[in-house]
Amino acid sequence: MSLLDLKLKVNGKEYRVKVRPHKRLLDVLRDDLHLTGTKEGCGIGECGACTVIMDGRAVNSCLVLAASAEGKEIYTIEGLEQDGKLHPLQEAFMRHNALQCGFCTPGMIMSAKALLDKNPHPTREEIKEAISGNLCRCTGYRQIIEAIEEVSESASKGARE
Amino acid sequence: MGVVSRPVPRVDAYEKVTGRAKFAADLYFPGMLYGKVLRSPHAHARIVKIDVSRAREVPGVHCVLTAADLPAARSWFTYLFLAEDEVRYTGDAVAMVAAEDPDAAEEALKAIEVVYEPLPGVFTIEEALEPGALQVQDYAPGNIVRNSHWPVRRGNVEEGFARSDVIIEREYRTPFIEHAYIEPEATVAVPDPVDGSVTVYGSVQNPYMTRRYVAAALGTALGKVRIIQQTLGGSFGGKEEVMGLMCGRAAVMAVKTGRPVKMVNTREESFVESAKRHPFRLRYKIGATREGRIMAFEAELVDEGGAYNSQAQFMNWRACVHSAGCYEIPNVKVDVYAVHTNNVYGGAMRGYSSPQVIFGQESLMDELAEALGMDPVELRRKNALRFGSVTITGQKLDDQPVNVLAVMERVLEEADYFNRREEYTRQREKGGPRRRGIGMAVSYRGCGLGAETADATGGLVSVQEDGSVIIRSGLTDNGQGLSTSHAQIVAEELGIPLSKVVYQRVDTSTMPDGGMTVASRGTYTGGRAMLLAARKVKEIIFRGAAELLSCRPEELASSDGLIFCSSDPSKKVSFEEAVRHCLFRGETLTQLGWVVPPELPWDRPTGQGKAFPTYMYSCVVAEVEVDTETGQVEVLRVTAGHDVGRAINPALAAGQIYGGIVMGMGMALMEEVELHKGVILNPNFDSYTIPTSLDMPEMKPLLLESEDPVGPFHAKSLGEPAMECVAAAIVNAVAHATGRRVRSLPANLEKVLLGKTLARS
Amino acid sequence: MHKFDYVKARSLEEALRALSQGGEKACALAGGTDLLVGFRAEDARLRHIELVVDIGDLTELAYIREENGCVALGALTTHAAIAESSLIRVAAPFLATACSQVGSPQIRNRGTVGGNLCNASPAADTLPVLVALEAEVVLRSLGGERRVPVSRFVEGPHRTGLRPGELVTEVRFNRPLPGSRTCFIKLGRRKAMSIARLSIAVLLRTGDGGVVEEIRLVPGAALPVPARVTAAEEILRGQGLTVELAREAGEKLAQEMVRITGQRWSTPYKVPAIAALTRRAILTAGGLEDVATRSQA
Ligand SMILES: Cc1cc2nc3c(=O)[nH]c(=O)nc-3n(C[C@H](O)[C@H](O)[C@H](O)COP(=O)(O)OP(=O)(O)OC[C@H]3O[C@@H](n4cnc5c(N)ncnc54)[C@H](O)[C@@H]3O)c2cc1C
Numbered sequence A: 001m002s003l004l005d006l007k008l009k010v011n012g013k014e015y016r017v018k019v020r021p022h023k024r025l026l027d028v029l030r031d032d033l034h035l036t037g038t039k040e041g042c043g044i045g046e047c048g049a050c051t052v053i054m055d056g057r058a059v060n061s062c063l064v065l066a067a068s069a070e071g072k073e074i075y076t077i078e079g080l081e082q083d084g085k086l087h088p089l090q091e092a093f094m095r096h097n098a099l100q101c102g103f104c105t106p107g108m109i110m111s112a113k114a115l116l117d118k119n120p121h122p123t124r125e126e127i128k129e130a131i132s133g134n135l136c137r138c139t140g141y142r143q144i145i146e147a148i149e150e151v152s153e154s155a156s157k158g159a160r161e
Numbered sequence B: 001m002g003v004v005s006r007p008v009p010r011v012d013a014y015e016k017v018t019g020r021a022k023f024a025a026d027l028y029f030p031g032m033l034y035g036k037v038l039r040s041p042h043a044h045a046r047i048v049k050i051d052v053s054r055a056r057e058v059p060g061v062h063c064v065l066t067a068a069d070l071p072a073a074r075s076w077f078t079y080l081f082l083a084e085d086e087v088r089y090t091g092d093a094v095a096m097v098a099a100e101d102p103d104a105a106e107e108a109l110k111a112i113e114v115v116y117e118p119l120p121g122v123f124t125i126e127e128a129l130e131p132g133a134l135q136v137q138d139y140a141p142g143n144i145v146r147n148s149h150w151p152v153r154r155g156n157v158e159e160g161f162a163r164s165d166v167i168i169e170r171e172y173r174t175p176f177i178e179h180a181y182i183e184p185e186a187t188v189a190v191p192d193p194v195d196g197s198v199t200v201y202g203s204v205q206n207p208y209m210t211r212r213y214v215a216a217a218l219g220t221a222l223g224k225v226r227i228i229q230q231t232l233g234g235s236f237g238g239k240e241e242v243m244g245l246m247c248g249r250a251a252v253m254a255v256k257t258g259r260p261v262k263m264v265n266t267r268e269e270s271f272v273e274s275a276k277r278h279p280f281r282l283r284y285k286i287g288a289t290r291e292g293r294i295m296a297f298e299a300e301l302v303d304e305g306g307a308y309n310s311q312a313q314f315m316n317w318r319a320c321v322h323s324a325g326c327y328e329i330p331n332v333k334v335d336v337y338a339v340h341t342n343n344v345y346g347g348a349m350r351g352y353s354s355p356q357v358i359f360g361q362e363s364l365m366d367e368l369a370e371a372l373g374m375d376p377v378e379l380r381r382k383n384a385l386r387f388g389s390v391t392i393t394g395q396k397l398d399d400q401p402v403n404v405l406a407v408m409e410r411v412l413e414e415a416d417y418f419n420r421r422e423e424y425t426r427q428r429e430k431g432g433p434r435r436r437g438i439g440m441a442v443s444y445r446g447c448g449l450g451a452e453t454a455d456a457t458g459g460l461v462s463v464q465e466d467g468s469v470i471i472r473s474g475l476t477d478n479g480q481g482l483s484t485s486h487a488q489i490v491a492e493e494l495g496i497p498l499s500k501v502v503y504q505r506v507d508t509s510t511m512p513d514g515g516m517t518v519a520s521r522g523t524y525t526g527g528r529a530m531l532l533a534a535r536k537v538k539e540i541i542f543r544g545a546a547e548l549l550s551c552r553p554e555e556l557a558s559s560d561g562l563i564f565c566s567s568d569p570s571k572k573v574s575f576e577e578a579v580r581h582c583l584f585r586g587e588t589l590t591q592l593g594w595v596v597p598p599e600l601p602w603d604r605p606t607g608q609g610k611a612f613p614t615y616m617y618s619c620v621v622a623e624v625e626v627d628t629e630t631g632q633v634e635v636l637r638v639t640a641g642h643d644v645g646r647a648i649n650p651a652l653a654a655g656q657i658y659g660g661i662v663m664g665m666g667m668a669l670m671e672e673v674e675l676h677k678g679v680i681l682n683p684n685f686d687s688y689t690i691p692t693s694l695d696m697p698e699m700k701p702l703l704l705e706s707e708d709p710v711g712p713f714h715a716k717s718l719g720e721p722a723m724e725c726v727a728a729a730i731v732n733a734v735a736h737a738t739g740r741r742v743r744s745l746p747a748n749l750e751k752v753l754l755g756k757t758l759a760r761s
Numbered sequence C: 001m002h003k004f005d006y007v008k009a010r011s012l013e014e015a016l017r018a019l020s021q022g023g024e025k026a027c028a029l030a031g032g033t034d035l036l037v038g039f040r041a042e043d044a045r046l047r048h049i050e051l052v053v054d055i056g057d058l059t060e061l062a063y064i065r066e067e068n069g070c071v072a073l074g075a076l077t078t079h080a081a082i083a084e085s086s087l088i089r090v091a092a093p094f095l096a097t098a099c100s101q102v103g104s105p106q107i108r109n110r111g112t113v114g115g116n117l118c119n120a121s122p123a124a125d126t127l128p129v130l131v132a133l134e135a136e137v138v139l140r141s142l143g144g145e146r147r148v149p150v151s152r153f154v155e156g157p158h159r160t161g162l163r164p165g166e167l168v169t170e171v172r173f174n175r176p177l178p179g180s181r182t183c184f185i186k187l188g189r190r191k192a193m194s195i196a197r198l199s200i201a202v203l204l205r206t207g208d209g210g211v212v213e214e215i216r217l218v219p220g221a222a223l224p225v226p227a228r229v230t231a232a233e234e235i236l237r238g239q240g241l242t243v244e245l246a247r248e249a250g251e252k253l254a255q256e257m258v259r260i261t262g263q264r265w266s267t268p269y270k271v272p273a274i275a276a277l278t279r280r281a282i283l284t285a286g287g288l289e290d291v292a293t294r295s296q297a
């Protein structure tokens, strides 16, 4: 089986990797780039722990071949912090106790970010919908929703001021 | 108070929101190999032959091992590292490989040839109990799990029934339920080339237990095995046996190959080999007077232990203690026991046996109320435990507050229970396919391990010269926030900011075995050990500060990093200064707190004794809307009140309650491991469904505080109580909505619509 | 994980050439939401695949447009794009509804209508709707183009008329006549990420005096191949719509389901449930109030 020589753009950085064709974006992020914030919980698109943002949209990196991701802009949880400053969603998750074990957290935050990037003032229903592909077994979702809501509220306040 | 009782952010929040937290699967070591296990496709079979020769030739493969190649024990307790001649369930492993990459490992597994002779098996509680049934384990005659029988005998049930006006008999069922933590099990075992020891990093809930497995598998001394718990992606009781086996296997291969070996389960492997919530068959007979006084309670509670089992004896003890609910009943006869089958094994899962037992017994209460023509709340009010009541195990509750009624009334009021009950009843009579209902359940739960087993544990507090404080516990943070509450307890006691406290994860070589992080004992028991250690340290520091301030240590108090004289706060010294003074004088500021709860008397043949030092009380009210044409149930609102003693961190406590509600909702409506002849039909999240954010109901948590005489800062347990009543309350609400009762969980589409189970064939 | 070779197609031509060379042993990769699940499970249906032709970057196959009363969806149009499309929301609202309920946001962002069709799962959400729209599949190969109605293209559970070397490029349907009303209801075990336990797609048009002139009823996850249930439609056609008639049509549809599939383990559940869903969908499309749509609140 051939080895593919891929150029991937992750968190604004170009990487070159040599992988076998069946390797998923998730495998390359974790095993080759050691960006282990992206998690594998099911491997079949059901849990959302592997969620990354690809060309502005939340996707399950377990269902994307690494080769398919070539030429796309990929963002992972590691790309959110800017110059040592946390993203408002990360701050809000901390403040609202929106995590327990933390395994779902990176995927959850990426889904929330994809939502807010497109729709900065979502309703509560839209927030629930946006994270409905991210399973969390610990928190019962409530504090997660509150954290996202807070960021969208402060975004709407910022917009009004 | 400073930091206790405040919703401070978790100490591990930063690493978790940035993706920096290292879960076991996130570790990579130079030269690391990937391990994989071959499992049996049959639930019960004789292994005729295993041929691994082709597998050994797969490029990149470093070792292929079968039971014959194991250096020491083939099993720990009875769980098998690798099966030698017989497999007893589909999780049993028959061979394992380590290779340079996962693909090669996978390929090697495919190259292993195993010839099985399939054998008949037993797959239900009924089949297991049938006279002459095939015996799953040699040591378990009649398929009764060793040591799993726990009776309770109190008063005389015959007399009690004779004095009852209404008697009902019912049977309820619960299925195997998967923990469904989102992180699948993972470990990396790293061998030490010099002294033959191994360090095992893993997603382990109970590192000391895991260490026993690893030492047994290697045939080495416990001291040569070091288990380091990585950030744990949820456990809920699940990462126990399966992790012991996985770590044992990885360690064997690591030592064999001289390379670090990583093993990560796929979700399917996790489903197949990991413990499940024990299914229960709950049979009851209950009698009451016309006025609603319960006179007699008889129960036979049988749980399915599966092929192996090391938990049913503890699980069932808890079940027998709580079997009759939080009621005072004069005549009781209860028998709890477990059976072996060729299904996946039962293990600990949040609530231990309580969610199952409460589902049965609180359904029964509603059915009894109906038979009496009485409001279900009224029936509970009449029989609830009160101060001075005697429990079914003969424990007189006169040394602690007994809050069943207080909690229940408060929750009912907050949920507007009576108005809604009336309204929905009225609407139901009008007909129509969408019907609403409201239901409730109450429970009590012994805190800590109680008379079940030794409950000792430790906490280590070590103050550094700059005033920072390292804490270590023998108990683990499984995501529930134990590290945060322990840090809060220590910061509070020492009067220092929380930021000064550094929590270090469990490492078996640096802390004495603190038992298992189970039974919600993390805060209740572990927190007390921390408090004790902090107190010891504080005493020394205060002595030093007293010298500096020329006063007596008893006069001192501390807060916010300052130690001051209570009568004259201007006489003060910083915590750091006092610390340096003590260290300079050669004092040690590292102290171990060790708590040994008093032994509780228990008479096994009668099930009488003091079961637990204290209890916590819960009440849950659920409202549902049922689509009676499709069987769909929507949970609209859940109000959950828990007598938490004192919440060390209200935000964390609320998080436990929300999580418990949603997990309880899954148990009530959708979760069931479906098995056919021992094969799990739904081993991933596409077919084993758990609630999503869109399924989440409106939730109202109530933290009701009281003075617990035992827990640290009066805190009780919460992790497990948070989910234990939920399924019962939801199912009672469904019965209210439809007028028809689902007696076997989950109340899924088919059962709600048709009133019966449809089995996939 | 199944192993295979991979090429990324830069143009439709390139894709067709690669597929034609690969023949039986090649398959297209669109969003991958079915294919990767199948490869991971080493699904027997994919065992023969040696070459994956990634068509995901062929943006020329991702479009939604209307020409001369015909609505055309490029095969690579995602569920998210369809759900968000103002054209579809007006021209065929039930298609937007169906797509908005597929899986999760992540799945809808990747999963395509072409993939949904070619995977041909009995529970696929767009299939009943496309059959109700009498949609056609446009297939291209090096040899040329052919068109097949969706109802014929899908030949059985996970079986289609796709030939080696062929690619679905488009799905098209005539815009329903003015006055048409539609409804799609999906029943699952939870509110998100739920494969349809049952579903029903209804297209209905009433004329003067409320007489039903056009009615199409297509259940999902009920029949081996998604199809209109004409016996049930006949109950309504030419009649004034009433709750009673809708109920009858629902019951008839359920009977037909049993007639076609026989008794299965799930039949006792599916019969009453599909009857009720069908009644509700007809009434919703017809703008009539049903007892069931009134919740108690
Ligand atoms: C978690 C999860 C939830 C899901 N939920 C739903 C749901 O609710 N409802 C539902 O209907 N489906 C659901 N699906 C299934 C899947 O997402 C859909 O069927 C989707 O539309 C498939 O599209 P795709 O582009 O991802 O297909 P792919 O996986 O890329 O391909 C699927 C099949 O079609 C072939 N193919 C794809 N495009 C073409 C083409 N243009 N020409 C020829 N052959 C082609 C491929 O070779 C392959 O055989 C779910 C899947 C997952 C993983």
Ligand code: FES
Pocket: A039, A040, A041, A042, A043, A044, A045, A046, A047, A048, A049, A050, A051, A060, A061, A062, A063
């Ligand atoms: S690992 Fe990708 S969705 Fe679960």
Ligand code: FES
Pocket: A099, A100, A101, A102, A103, A104, A105, A135, A136, A137, A138, A139, B182, B233, B234, B479
């Ligand atoms: S915090 Fe544990 S799964 Fe979400």
